[in-house]
Amino acid sequence: MKLKDKVAVITGGTKGIGLGIAAEFVKEGAKVVIGGRNPETGAAGLEELKALGGEAIYVPCDVASTDDLQNLIDKTVERFGRLDIYVANAGTNDPYKTPYLDITPLEYDRIMDVNLKGVFFGVQYAARQMVKQGDGGAIINVSSVNAYLGLNSQMVYTTSKGGVQQLTKVQAVDLAPYGIKVNAMAPGPIATELAFRVGSSKELRDTVVSRTPIGRYGTTEECGKLAVFLASEDSNFIFGQSIYIDGGRGFQAFPAPGYKTVTYEDFDMLEQMKQK
Numbered sequence: 001m002k003l004k005d006k007v008a009v010i011t012g013g014t015k016g017i018g019l020g021i022a023a024e025f026v027k028e029g030a031k032v033v034i035g036g037r038n039p040e041t042g043a044a045g046l047e048e049l050k051a052l053g054g055e056a057i058y059v060p061c062d063v064a065s066t067d068d069l070q071n072l073i074d075k076t077v078e079r080f081g082r083l084d085i086y087v088a089n090a091g092t093n094d095p096y097k098t099p100y101l102d103i104t105p106l107e108y109d110r111i112m113d114v115n116l117k118g119v120f121f122g123v124q125y126a127a128r129q130m131v132k133q134g135d136g137g138a139i140i141n142v143s144s145v146n147a148y149l150g151l152n153s154q155m156v157y158t159t160s161k162g163g164v165q166q167l168t169k170v171q172a173v174d175l176a177p178y179g180i181k182v183n184a185m186a187p188g189p190i191a192t193e194l195a196f197r198v199g200s201s202k203e204l205r206d207t208v209v210s211r212t213p214i215g216r217y218g219t220t221e222e223c224g225k226l227a228v229f230l231a232s233e234d235s236n237f238i239f240g241q242s243i244y245i246d247g248g249r250g251f252q253a254f255p256a257p258g259y260k261t262v263t264y265e266d267f268d269m270l271e272q273m274k275q276k
């Protein structure tokens with residue numbers, strides 16, 4: 001087991017990629033704290049983790065609130081005595097694809113407070129605890145392929161995710177002397193509610209898949225496996241990097257050559273999610 005007895009916090013860990021990461025962590029022996037805003041989703045997430053035999057708790061946490069972020073760390077230490085791994089995963093986007101000329105300061109703040117400020121201070125509080133413990137730690141920020149692509153339908157989101165990648169570099173430089181390793185993972189299209197809020201019709205999802213050379217959405221489990229690598233000793237000489245997990249999406253601006261049809265497993269997954 002790669003994370004035996006490590007204590008891990010995952011923000012937005014009650015569903016989607018966050019829950020996928022929590023599940024893979026539990027399988028590798030970690031004790032897990034999932035932060036989230038909805039107690040019902042939290043309870044459902046915990047059930048999945050416990051079914052895997054994991055030790056896990058849910059802590060209410062809106063990452064736009066610095067008080068909530070500090071409380072998340074405090075509750076973790078209260079329950080498990082320490083903190084080894086922090087995943088800044090919670091994120092939000094713009095389902096309406098608001099054009100640049102119409103974006104308001106309120107909407108800008110809504111997304112930035114979660115996607116960038118939430119990562120800035122969440123990691124700071126986690127790192128303070130790790131420094132106090134004195135034996136290092138691992139931090140993973142969740143960016144996006146949008147940090148690389150200039151998708152103008154998600155102006156604030158894209159800006160925030162670019163910021164996360166630069167933040168990851170400076171956090172890595174600043175925290176390396178304490179033995180704290182900071183990296184980011186940058187997903188392309190992963191079959192979750194967030195992705196399907198933007199790809200809200202079959203046509204839109206078809207377009208996404210046609211621009212993803214591997215020809216499908218990725219899974220939350222695949223993201224979880226990358227997070228295990230970045231949290232474990234296997235990645236101990238990797239610092240400040242953003243690892244793309246995107247089926248080649250970042251390199252494919254137009255439909256892939258030979259592209260014909262997609263498999264619809266992804267959409268079955270969406271239906272299953274809706275029924276939950």
Ligand SMILES: NC(=O)c1ccc[n+]([C@@H]2O[C@H](COP(=O)([O-])OP(=O)(O)OC[C@H]3O[C@@H](n4cnc5c(N)ncnc54)[C@H](O)[C@@H]3O)[C@@H](O)[C@H]2O)c1
Nearest residue numbers: 012016017062063089090091144187189190192193194195
């Ligand atoms: N799914 C994709 O295709 C994709 C691609 C690139 C990046 N990402 C990133 O992956 C991360 C996870 O997204 P997902 O696809 O699992 O989406 P999701 O909507 O399924 O899950 C996002 C989680 O973050 C939580 N969240 C949102 N705002 C929050 C807040 N203020 N405080 C606490 N939690 C909050 C949500 O409640 C949810 O649990 C996000 O940072 C997202 O930007 C996703």
